[in-house]
Amino acid sequence: MTTSTVAGPDLAAVSALVGFGLQPRMRPLDNPRYRDLLQRCRSERPFRSAVEALAEGLELDLIEVHAVEGLILHPRHGSIFTYRLADHPTLTSKERLILGLVHVAIAARAYPYPEDLEEDGATRIAIDDVDAFLRHLIGKLQEATRDSDGLALPHAGLDTAWRSYAKLTPGRPTASGSRLTRSSSQWWIAEALRWLVEQGMATPARAHGPGHYLLAHRFRLQVREAASIPAFTLLNDLRRTQLFEED
Template identity: 40%
Template sequence: MHTTLSRTEQISDAARLVRYACHPRRKPLGDGDYHELVERYRATPVFREVVDAIAEGMSLHVITAHSEEGLRVWAVPGGLFAFKLADLPAKMRDPKDRMVYGLIHVAIAAHAYPTAADLEEETIKRVSVKEIDAFVRHLVHRLREEAQDDAGLLPAAAAAQAAWNSYDALPPHRLGRGGGLAPSSSFGRIKSVLDWLVGQGFAQKAKALGPLEYRLLNSFRLQVAGAAALPAFQKITDVRRQQIADTHPTTAEDN
């Protein structure tokens, strides 16, 4: 239906689609123009080539075009849109807490996608603050246990030890002055990470299931898949798979 569009019109439409992609919380559902452009990208190779070329010129790489989640891109390192530490909320940039937030972030990914099959399956994953906290505490225990040498010492990297110890020392649940979860609690820190993922368009709050329930979107799965080969992620997924095997033997055998 778009064969009569001029080259200039094609470029204009393609640039508009890339602009939508730069606003990750914006979705095609309920947005007729965005929806039409995403579907054209999915169905028309010529238009897809133009969109990809414009994205590349902006140091962006298209990772998927999803009917519900829209055009998803990641920024080439060093490019204009590359993620910077300064883009994180101030409380996540504090040097003494940064490793803890990083541990939580990777733990959320490993909890949701412990196997290669999980990373390939296009489904929305549900997670809760409570179950992520339980997994991180289990993870800390296992990592500390495995890191001990025969003399009971912990030769693991100082930064890793600091993250384990900091998380372990946090009370699970503590309310702040406004009645919400305090950042000095592990629940509060997990919620901060999940809320940040919501702000980046990688998750949604699942309020109907409870105030601390979330859904991880397909776009988050694709981001995780890009980092799946990292040793830290592989180690944490090993722990998660073993945890599943210990608590749900039948499920583990199926995977």
């Protein structure tokens, strides 16, 4: 079914719903119009088909129509809505690799098993936990390098990323003592989580103390779309091995 079955004011409604979906921090429970349009998308097949067609034209995949998270869209490679670390104007090439490694580590730390990606709900994570996991990863990679039989790395960039991360100190406060500096590994984890908050994929879990966050279902769905990438597979394998060793 195509948008030919939806006309006039309905086309404006379709566009409005996709517009809401492109504002990832907006939630339908906070916006009556968004909530009503989302309900139409969930219950009216012609309306949903029109939403899917508009998303298709914008090179977006409609991942889920979620009652709480809203319209969840995933930009395809090359879409104008795709965010790439290379587009970040203030990062060096090595810093982009570090930040990319941190994002993958957050996902692997939060969802070590395939069934974790099928659940619905928030997952709590802490900066300290992600840093500890990355340093465990680095230890394993260093051992593999010394043994020369090593782990097969998905691409050279991952090798550069973990070596660069290893040179960072776990935490170094600024002169005022109030914030971490850019030379701290935990600063990069906080930066990655800050971006996830901006994208509506995480929220600070202040009740659990500083440095704790809740990863939204929206983040899980984005990870699910990218779960086959080699770097995620490698970190997932190491995380599962770590959990087995801890038991």
